[in-house]
Amino acid sequence: MARVMVVEDQSIVRQGIAMMLKAQGLEVVAEAENGKVAIEYLKTLSVDVIMMDIRMPEMNGLEATRIIHKQWPQTKIIILTTFNDDEYAVEALKEGACGYLLKTADSDKLVSAVKSCLKGGMPIQEEVTARVIPKLLYNAPKKEEAIQIPLTPRELDIAKCVGMGKTNKEIAQELFMSVGTVKNHITVILQKLEMRDRTQLAIYAVKNHIS
Template sequence: MNVLIVEDQSIVRQGLKLMLEQDSQIKRVAEAENGEEAIKKMEELVIDLVLMDIRMPVMNGIEATRVIKSRWPHVKILMLTTFNDDEYAIQALKYGANAFLLKTSDQKVLLDAVHSCFQGGMPINEEVAAKVMPRLLQRVDKSLKSHSRLVSRILQD
């Protein structure tokens, strides 16, 4: 698999690259410093999976995810951030992110998540999932109630 790391901090980007290059199933590891640069790399290279930071200058990871998924829907995006923020996670997932991990994850967790994501899984950090799932279920419940009321009105008419 070909991976693109999108991270504005050089030392973090280099550390991620070293970890990924130790995996024999990863053929190429490309790098970008922000979302705008990531889109340019996507146009130049064949990329299977993007490791995407959220907070970056020029274009943040959420906006870059939205653009990449709209142009290359088959590409998997694993959000990797220091921010355990449920709103970031909800936005990222809304725009098509396939996974959400914290940068505090160790190498094994990261590599397992990369492989799972690539194979169609949806690894989400447990702390983030604990915050996000109740909010998503609440939204689904509101939507179902609204839909149920609409159906009832239609049937009454």
């Protein structure tokens, strides 16, 4: 069972999200009102996934994501936001968050996002994809001016799939290989591109028009 922390400054919203997750069989091990409190919890708690708000007092979600991803890289972070928080959320994705959901998401989407992140996916709610992708593409090189990418054709195929938010299992099925082989390829890709995780790879794939 996934161990989840909900980080949200509005108590009613926080409690509501926690109740939805519990009702779907997930274990909510902590609720925090800001990033600073969340970090304190992580010093003593084992957490698989964090549902992270962006705008919070004392320490916002962007700063908390940056610190948590550096100190506890195994903990997945899903950004919970509003349309007005797009810029912050995109920065959080760049800092290591693995997903992006609206606060209006229902319980099924919340649970699906948790499961996807744990499998290596990058869930972004459909309603906001059109708003997020252009921001990730901002100042990206045009396709005809794309930089030389030091990857083999097979590695490019895998990078493309990662950029589309697919899990290792989905990539394996699409490219007719084992999950273990996909993991090995991704490890090599990250080493070649000097990246720390697949979130960075996903953003890189979008920015550089890997297709």
